[in-house]
Amino acid sequence: MKHITSVKHMMMGTMGVVVLSALSGCQSAPEEQAGSEESVTQNKFLVVEQQPNGKYIIIEEMPTTGPSRAIIKETDENGTVSERVMSEAEMKELADQEYKKMEEGKSELNAEPQGEGMGLAGTILAAAGGALLGNMIGNALMNNKNVQRHQDASNRSAYHRSSAGGSNSATSNSQKKSFFGNSASRSTSSSSSFGG
Amino acid sequence: MISLHNITPIDDRTLEQFGFGWHTDSDQSKYIADELVVVSDREAEAYYEAVNKLYDMYAAAAQHVIDNNLFFDLGIPFNLIDVIKKSWENDVHWHLYGRFDLAGGIDGAPIKLIEFNADTPTSLFETAILQWALLKHNGMDEERQFNNIYEAISDNFRRLVTLFDDPAEFEKHYDGWKILFSSISGNLEEEQTVRLLQQMAIDAGFETGFEPLGGVKFDDEGIYDSAEEPYEYWFKLYPWEEIAIEEPELATQLTTIMQNQKAIILNPAYTLLFQSKGMMKILCDLFPDSPYLLKTSFEPLKGIQQVEKRMFGREGANVKIMDVSGNVTESNEGPYGNFKPIYQEYVEFPKDSNGHSYQAGVFFAYEACGLGFRRGGKILGNMSKFVGHLLC
Secondary structure, three states: HHHHHHHHHHHHHHHHHHHHHHHOOOOEEEEEOOHHHHHHOEEEEEEEOOOOOOEEEEEEEEEEEEOOOOEEEOOOOOEEEEEEEEEEOOOOHHHHHHHHHHOOOHHHHHHOOOOEEHHHHHHHHHHHHHHHHHHHHHHHHOOOOOHHHHHHHHHHHHHOOHHHHOOOOOOOOOEEOOOOOHHHHHHOOOOOOOOO | OOOEOOOOOOHHHHHHHHHOOEOOOOOOOOOOOEEEEOOHHHHHHHHHHHHHHHHHHHHHHHHHHHHHOOOOOOOOOOOHHHHHHHHHOOOOOOOOOOEEEEEOOOOOOOOOEEEEOOOOOOOOOHHHHHHHHHHHHHOOOOOOOOOHHHHHHHHHHHHHHHHHOOHHHHHOOOOOEEEEEEEOOOOOOHHHHHHHOOOOOOHOOOOOEEEOOOHOEHHHHHHOOOOOOOEOEEEEOOOOOHHHHHHHHHHHHHHHHHHOOOOEEOOOOHHHHHHHHHHHHHHHHHOOOOOOOOOEOOOOOOOEEEEEEOOOOOOOOOOOEOEEEEEEEEEEOOOOOOEEEEEEEOOOOEEEOOOOOOEEEEEEEEEEEEEEEEEEEOOOOOOOOOEEEOOO
């Protein structure tokens, strides 16, 4: 017999991130994905989870018009799970340190991934480097194959997985009809309701 | 007696930031209670089992209605019978989600079916997202809630492709089919409910679009957004019976589209059978010993307190409560008086210390997946409040 299942925000997908973003005091809610050029420097809201091996992966990622933020979910030796909100300044400091290591060839982002998960600083740099450190670094990270492979290996968010899909060209056909003329005009009255 | 746990509410601005704009009712009272109903794990399990069982009963009853041509008894418009049969024949017309409204379930009161909102259920945002946000906002354990709705509906979107196979196989089989989501324009609650479903579909891996109902285009070859982009699936938060009555030409058009296998409409047309309150009479005929059913008839019941409802009434409209002598003790007006009546044995809802009644709403998406409550008077209308819950 199956039993009831309760909620965890990892299961709440994108909406979970939107809600956590609002509750954690982000000034504005995340918005839909911007165009690719802007998305390099688009501020990010991340949910990062520590794995049993101590490494970190991104559970959710959303662009936001507010400052970048991250919720870090970690498990201590006793198995106790804690959550903390990381501010943009803290994220920037970590990303900056990791980028310097990259330049010196000492970051795990310099090599191909050895499985899922990275250190916290690498995780944040790979996902939000452009937003935290600026356009030039963002583009450099985006064009770095090893960084992208790390992202593919350690970023489970729908935002990262979703790539622009091809769209069929629209067909033109004057026979197509629309309906709901009366209902649509009724809609200005707040009393119209079709749910239940 | 309903036991309540006080919580700190989320302010309106924050609610609006995550898309919940209908926090205040027209009388300026708050729609979301700043309390949670305390539910035991055992009570939650009982709701889960009841709803899974009830869904199986509804499926058997739908087959019975189709086999015996009982559409008229259920008040089904004649111009939808073909689409209902067609949708029932093929599993690709997958039922995405529904909500069972129940009395009892608390403090040993037996769970009783009030009705099944199978076609266009709302309260989705409140139950799936908001009551969880209330736990997070109050620093409470997010796992102490019977609420797996987001994941369950996302998985059910994947089942549009995988059907009875593991929804994890979705990516292997998905070939770019798109879902168009529509609601009436100008109704924030309904649009946000649909946009939440759209987000679940995006998280499931689908390409999607949104188009208000008035902008959707149709021809024999399919369903299109206003830019004439074709879609393989169309989710409409608009009742099938309203299509039949208000837009009969569209009912004919949708029948053709389905016959040509050009698009799949969600929730499927057969959910109108489930939605008809007449089904509760059929359930009583087929499952007379079920502990979950209240006696229901197409004629007034003799010698018991009862409720008169209309086949496709919504939100407590056109409901009358009658005493054992048939005198009306409480009633709500509404626009559904033209639909046929049904008569259902009266049952008290569980109450809190202030005498408010609580109706449980349990969402179903392949299985029971989440619980929420409505609080109000004896008839729960559209001014009733949403109350989240906490497992203790």
